Structures are given as structure tokens and as C-alpha cells.
Amino acid sequence: MNIVFTELEEFSRKIFAAIGCDNTEARNISRLLVRANLTGHDSHGVIRISQYIEFWRKGDVIPNQTASVIFENETITLFHGNKGFGQTIGNQVIDEGIRKASKSGIAMVSVGNVGHLGRIGDWTEKAAKAGQASLHFVNTSGASTLVAPFGGTNGRYATNPISIGMPKKNGDPIIFDAATSKLAEGKVKVALNKNAELPPDTLLDANGTPTRDPAALYTEPPGALMPMGGYKGSGLAIMTDLLAGAIGGGGCHAPGVTALSNGMLSILLDPGVFADRDYVDSETSRFADWVSQSTPADLERPVQLPGEPERKTEHERRKNGITLDDNTWQQIVSTAENLGITR
Numbered sequence: 566m567n568i569v570f571t572e573l574e575e576f577s578r579k580i581f582a583a584i585g586c587d588n589t590e591a592r593n594i595s596r597l598l599v600r601a602n603l604t605g606h607d608s609h610g611v612i613r614i615s616q617y618i619e620f621w622r623k624g625d626v627i628p629n630q631t632a633s634v635i636f637e638n639e640t641i642t643l644f645h646g647n648k649g650f651g652q653t654i655g656n657q658v659i660d661e662g663i664r665k666a667s668k669s670g671i672a673m674v675s676v677g678n679v680g681h682l683g684r685i686g687d688w689t690e691k692a693a694k695a696g697q698a699s700l701h702f703v704n705t706s707g708a709s710t711l712v713a714p715f716g717g718t719n720g721r722y723a724t725n726p727i728s729i730g731m732p733k734k735n736g737d738p739i740i741f742d743a744a745t746s747k748l749a750e751g752k753v754k755v756a757l758n759k760n761a762e763l764p765p766d767t768l769l770d771a772n773g774t775p776t777r778d779p780a781a782l783y784t785e786p787p788g789a790l791m792p793m794g795g796y797k798g799s800g801l802a803i804m805t806d807l808l809a810g811a812i813g814g815g816g817c818h819a820p821g822v823t824a825l826s827n828g829m830l831s832i833l834l835d836p837g838v839f840a841d842r843d844y845v846d847s848e849t850s851r852f853a854d855w856v857s858q859s860t861p862a863d864l865e866r867p868v869q870l871p872g873e874p875e876r877k878t879e880h881e882r883r884k885n886g887i888t889l890d891d892n893t894w895q896q897i898v899s900t901a902e903n904l905g906i907t908r
Contacts, residue, residue: 566894567886574599576901576908577611583904584621586628586650594652601684602887605878608751609684612758612893615900617650617681625824626650626680632657635814640669643814646679651827654679659688662833663695670838677706677815677828685829686742686875689730692833693738699833701728704809707822711782712746713789715799718773720789722818724750725805732836734846739853740872745802746790753779753790758892767791 577595586594594617602610620626630649634642642661646654658676665672682688685701692699705723714721724744731739744750747767756763757779770781770788781788792798808830810817815828836845859868889897901907 566889566891568889569886570599570603570883573602573611573887576897576906577614579906580614580618580897580901580904581628583901583906584618584628590629590650590653593656594650597652597683597687599887600687600879602889603879603882604684604686604875605882606684606686606749606751606875607755608749610887611889611897612751612754613681613683615896618900618904620680620825623824624648625826630654632676632679640665640672642672642674644674644676645814646676646826648826649679651680651682655682655688655829656691658829659691659831659833662699662831663692663697666697666833666835667695667838670835672833673830674833675809675813675828675830677810677813677826679815679827679829681825682827682829684742685726685728686730686740686872688829688831689728689740689742690738692831693730693732693740696732696837697833697835698731699729699831701726701829701831702805702808702813703727703827703829704806704813704815704818706810706816706826706828707819708825709750710818710820711750711787711790712792712802713769714803715792715796718769718789719771720787722802722806724790725802725809727801727805731849733849733853735850736853737876738872739849739870740875742871743793745793745798745805747793747798748790750782750790753782755890755893757783758896759890760892 574595578591581591581594598611627648630647632644632646632654635645636643658674662672662674685703689699703726709723710720712722724746726744728742762777763779768776770776771784771786806817809828813828813830836842857868861867
């Protein structure tokens with residue numbers, strides 16, 4: 566199934582409007598989900614629609630919420646997400662961080678008890694468009710116990726992504742955004758829907774045996790994803806859970822929790838206030854050029870900076886459309902029909 570991204574956005578908007586999201590929220594959720602597909606992150610795109618609607622049916626996420634301020638001073642704001650959609654609450658949280666950092670040079674904002682925050686790179690890009698560098702640490706409070714720590718065989722936390730962004734005065738920002746597991750859980754869903762095998766050494770079955778079958782993650786008892794980079798990725802995941810959960814206020818990963826609730830701790834820095842902006846800009850451009858000019862191992866594949874593959878994919882998919890596998894498309898259509906919506 567190949568579909569123009571604007572048509573996919575409108576179909577998605579109708580679905581979220583049908584559950585009570587106001588027009589602004591429905592459009593924002595749809596835009597960010599489709600943008601994930603546009604940038605090549607199908608794992609965080611419209612494949613999530615049926616999951617989000619199931620969260621709503623269970624009462625785990627509530628339309629049209631606004632985050633509440635728990636604590637605030639000149640550089641810090643701690644929010645409670647009130648079970649709002651992550652695409653809505655995330656915008657509120659990052660907007661506040663941008664405002665504080667533009668005034669003080671640095672800001673820390675956090676939120677817990679919020680729905681799935683989507684592609685975390687969206688928040689990094691939002692800060693970069695405001696001319697700010699940022700770091701984002703995200704955890705899940707209890708559901709999605711999908712990743713085994715290094716040396717373990719069963720899940721103890723979620724994929725715990727980290728995203729870091731650096732603006733460039735003349736050019737596109739440098740955006741790093743990755744799960745601390747070898748694969749994002751959504752990529753396993755994509756493989757499952759496509760009836761495709763996973764890359765080797767990324768997933769363990771319930772017995773702790775490596776497998777390439779994506780269905781092994783969803784058995785009872787479930788399998789577990791392996792950490793990125795062995796003990797290094799495992800260490801990053803553990804520290805991310807502590808930063809987003811303990812300091813962020815939503816709680817670290819815990820057994821027995823069935824609702825998916827994200828937590829995020831974000832640190833934003835405005836180079837124009839925090840440091841000499843001309844120096845930051847010149848060093849960022851100089852170093853980025855130096856790295857990208859490394860002789861490629863494959864002459865047909867030049868070295869790319871973080872964020873460049875996403876921009877290339879987005880350009881292609883805006884022009885040629887987004888391709889969805891039949892299972893994913895049918896899940897979206899079925900979700901819509903159950904809400905009385907036709908394309």
C-alpha cells in the first residue's frame with residue numbers, strides 16, 4: 566500500500582477526532598505520527614494508531630489534556646502529564662524548556678505520567694529550530710518490559726531512548742535519536758507485520774535463546790530485546806531510567822504496571838546565552854565538516870552525520886509517498902471502521 570502523506574495525515578486525524586481529540590490535538594498527533602514514517606522511523610509512525618486507540622479504550626490516555634506544573638523555578642519545571650497524549654504534552658513541555666533556556670541559557674524540564682511520546686527526535690528538532698541544543702532521556706514506568714540488561718535473559722526495562730540535538734547556524738541541525746536496545750520495539754512490530762525476520766543477535770526468546778522471530782517478543786512469557794553495544798548500552802538504559810523516572814518524577818520501570826506511561830527528562834541549552842554563539846557555530850560547522858569528509862569505506866555511501874538519513878528519506882517519501890505493509894494498513898482501516906470512519 567502506497568499512500569500520499571497528506572492523505573495518511575487526514576485519515577489519521579479523523580480517527581483521533583472520533584475519540585474526542587479536538588482539532589488541534591488530532592492534527593498534531595497525526596502530523597507527528599506520519600512524520601515518523603516520512604523520516605523512515607516506521608516503528609513510531611502510523612503503526613501506532615491502533616495501539617493508541619487501545620490505550621484510550623483502557624483509559625490509559627485521555628484526549629485534550631494539559632500538563633500540570635508540580636515544581637518550578639527560573640530554570641526548572643517538573644510536569645505531571647495527566648495521561649495526556651504524548652504529542653500534545655511533549656509540545657507543552659519542550660515549549661517551556663525553550664522559553665526558560667532562551668532566558669537563562671539552560672533549562673531542565675521533565676514530565677511523567679504521559680502517553681507515548683512518539684519519536685523523541687521530534688522534540689530534539691523542535692529545540693534545534695529554536696536555536697538550542699538539547700538532551701532527552703525517556704523511560705516507561707512499567708508496561709513494555711521488553712529489554713534484558715547485559716548478562717540477563719528477561720526484560721527489566723523498556724527501550725529507553727536518548728536523543729541529543731545540536732543546531733547549526735548555516736545548515737541542518739545534527740540530531741541523534743536512538744533506543745538503547747539493539748532495536749526499537751516498534752521495529753519488531755514492523756517486522757512482525759511484514760512477516761520478516763529480525764537481524765541476528767537482537768532478540769532472545771522466553772528461554773533466553775537468540776531468535777530472529779519477531780513473534781517471540783510477544784509470547785507469554787515474553788522474549789526480550791538485547792541491549793545496544795552490550796554493557797555500554799545496558800548502562801545507558803539504566804541511567805536513562807533513573808534520570809527520566811526518578812528525577813523526572815514519573816517513576817522508574819516497575820513490575821506489575823500494565824499501563825504504558827512515559828517519562829522524559831530534557832535539558833536545553835541556548836548557545837547565545839550560555840556561551841559565545843559565534844564560537845559555538847563555527848566549531849559545530851568545522852567539526853561536522855571534518856567528520857563528514859572522512860573517506861568512506863564504501864565509495865557509494867558517503868559518511869553521514871546524525872539526522873542526515875532521516876532528511877534524505879523524508880525528501881523521498883514526501884515526493885513518492887509512504888509505503889505500508891498490508892497488515893499495518895488493515896489494522897489502521899479496522900481501527901477506523903470500529904470508530905465509524907471510512908477513508
